Amino acid sequence: MSTMRRILRLLKPYRLLVYSAFFFQLVVIISRLIQPLVTRVIVNEVIIAGQHERLVSLCAALLGLVIFRASSGFLRVLFIERASQSVAYDLRTGLFRQLQTLSFSFFDQNRVGEIMSRITGDLEGVRNYLAVGLITLFEQSVTFVGALIFMFTLSWQAALSILSTLPLIAFIAFRFRKRVRPMFREVREQSAELNTRVQENLAGIHVVKAFVREVYEKDLFTKENQKMLTMNLNVTDIWSTYVPIMQALSEICTPLVLATGAILMANGQMDLGTLVGVTGYIWMLTQPMRMLSQLINGITRATTSAEKVFYYLDLGPSIKDDENPLPVNERNGRVEFENVNFQYDSQPVLQDINFVAEAGQTIGIMGATGAGKTSLVRLLARSYDVDTGRVLVDGIDVRKQNLKELRRHIGYVPQETFLFSESLFENICFGKPDSGLDEVILAARAAQAERFIEEMPRKYETVVGERGIGLSGGQKQRTAIARALLIEPNILVFDDSTSAVDMQTEYLIQQHLEQSIRGRTTFIIAHRISSVKNADLILVLNQGKIVERGTHKELLALRGEYFQMWQDQLTAITGEGGVA
Secondary structure (H helix, E strand, O other): OHHHHHHHHOOHHHHHHHHHHHHHHHHHHHHHHHHHHHHHHHHHHHHHOOOHHHHHHHHHHHHHHHHHHHHHHHHHHHHHHHHHHHHHHHHHHHHHHHHHHOOHHHHHHOOHHHHHHHHHHHHHHHHHHHHHHHHHHHHHHHHHHHHHHHHHHHOHHHHHHHHOOHHHHHHHHHHHHHHHHHHHHHHHHHHHHHHHHHHHHHHOHHHHHHOOOHHHHHHHHHHHHHHHHHHHHHHHHHHHHHHHHHHHHHHHHHHHHHHHHHHHHHOOOOOHHHHHHHHHHHHHHHHHHHHHHHHHHHHHHHHHHHHHHHHHHHOOOOOOOOOOOOOOOOOOOOEEEEEEEEEEOOEEEEEEEEEEEOOOOEEEEEEOOOOOHHHHHHOOOOOOOOOEEEEEEOOEEHHHOOHHHHHHOEEEEOOOOOOOOOEHHHHHOOOOOOOOHHHHHHHHHHOOOHHHHHOOOOHHHOEOOHHHOOOOHHHHHHHHHHHHHHOOOOEEEEEOOOOOOOHHHHHHHHHHHHHHHOOOEEEEEOOOHHHOOOOOEEEEEEOOEEEEEEOHHHHHHHOOHHHHHHHHHHHHHHOOOOOO
8 A cells, every 4th residue: 555655646746637637537427327317217208208309308418428428538538648647757767867876786786677677667557557547446436336326316225236246246356466466576577587688688699699599598588488478377367267256246236136126116116217227327336346356457567566666766875975075175186095895795805905096196907807906996986885994085085075076087998898879979078078079089089099080981970889889899998088088087097998909009099198197197907017017006906905016117026926927928929938
């Protein structure tokens, strides 16, 4: 009930539309309730009493009720659809806005396909209930009560004969809802799983085809689809067990009323017109009974979907602004890690990290895959928070700074480059949308992206495909570097951002970047020593710990891990016999 109340509260901003829809639905219901009374008059006074002169006016009244009902029904649909679509718009906007606030850990733990299922299928389930289910519930409830009152007015005996079936129908409906609700929840969960499978397959279709895994992927999808089929069939089994019983009980009402009416007419307690009028209300009383299973079905689907939507809406970001953030008087890019420890899902990632990057210095970070290099730089912009210790930027703990202000001064080039399905110009100026073409060209030039962009037919207006399809890996990385440079940050982070380019291009990028990074604190994560050998400080990580630190020459002199990496890379270039 709390979920249902919350669904109804979504309509509050559009209550005028909702009230209008319910008003016109009430008009429709009243016109239906009046019709059997008119029919009763036609039978008793026109057909039996012979007052044929009243036939035209009474038939005109029936026609008027039909027209009145049709026009009111049109307005009802118009108003309720506007209200439900507006609620859907609000929910979509709210969900998307909420997703933008959630922390990286949420997206690490929730798959894109599942999130998409919530923002599409579950949201549409809520909207459909508001547009159809809610008004249908109102219609059937008021129709049943109204028809029962009119039937009691015409014949209390006939009304009681119908009411005798209600306790059994109510009991069966309760049992039906109790069994079907958990099944609908399982169906929605499996639907999200199926959407995730499709999304991942399509996102990685190039990999699937490259490794000739189409059959494997098809079998995986078939397996998940079979689960979906089984769950839906289980729902169907429950439906086929309970629904026919409820419908049969509702259909028994017709012979009950006719039998009661026949006995009353035989005893002179009911006239033919009243019997015809009473039978006109039978459908209005039995239809809600027949639809009871559908109403329960609709409510259960809506609440199940709403629970998932509200779950996302109620989630708060794990990374939040401090209630009283401290102002940063001067942004110069000084970074300090003090006794930093960080773990992810109870797995230690960084342990006892201590170092200082003075303003304008370049820090190289090296180590094997999984050593914690990317996790270290992600603490700078609070993608995650430390477990113990402090990360200070410009002398202030990053947890005490305004989050957006902090991130505006950090330019990040990720290892896995993501580009939007927009033009190259829009991708480069993504972080600074008011940039002019001259600024974009300068950033592209510094990132060694200008040449390939100028060779394209539409140059900077060239639209790249989804995730940058149409560009090579190196072209995407250079575009991402230009995007980071354009915002002119105090701190630059290159997360192995030249791994997709050849050594010659890497050299040219480094030559041009020297001017761009001057005066900026720069962190360079790399596997190639050539990328970091000119750094002011190089940190070598192993299993989350700093095991070596110093300049290129100092680390070579240690003849430790860094020296071994240097030797291995020389050997890879010169062959056996390459020496330091």
